[in-house]
Amino acid sequence: MHRALFRELSERYRALQPDIAKALFDLWKPHLKEWQAEPEPPPKSLPRSAADMERVTQLDYLAIEPGPSFQLTYGFRSEVGWDDAMLSVKVENWRVAPESLDD
DSSP states (O other): OHHHHHHHHHHHHHHHHHHHHHHHHHHHHHHHHHHHTSSSOOOTTOOOSHHHHHHHEEEEEEEEOSSSEEEEEEEEOGGGSOTTOEEEEEEETTEEEEEEEEO
16 A cells, blocks of 8 residues: 555656645745844745745655555755754645644
8 A cells, every 4th residue: 555655656746746835835934924034134045935945845754644645744955044944745635735844
């Protein structure tokens, strides 16, 4: 079961990327407003749209759960400057939803 789900994920991942990027940006957006309010200018690489999220994040972890769902956890690339952030999305029945942002 897990092997089949992993195989299907590898086949569908590219098609899921826009939905994943949107979910990641939904998690990030409240923090972006806080970062922009800081007295120091934010890094130029700071993601300002869902499209930017694909460029500045990397998949760090995959957790396959019982049933047709799994969790993908991403981290920011070093140029963003928040290297301990973990952004998680849940994929259930091939629908992506934001889950959490932790550091």
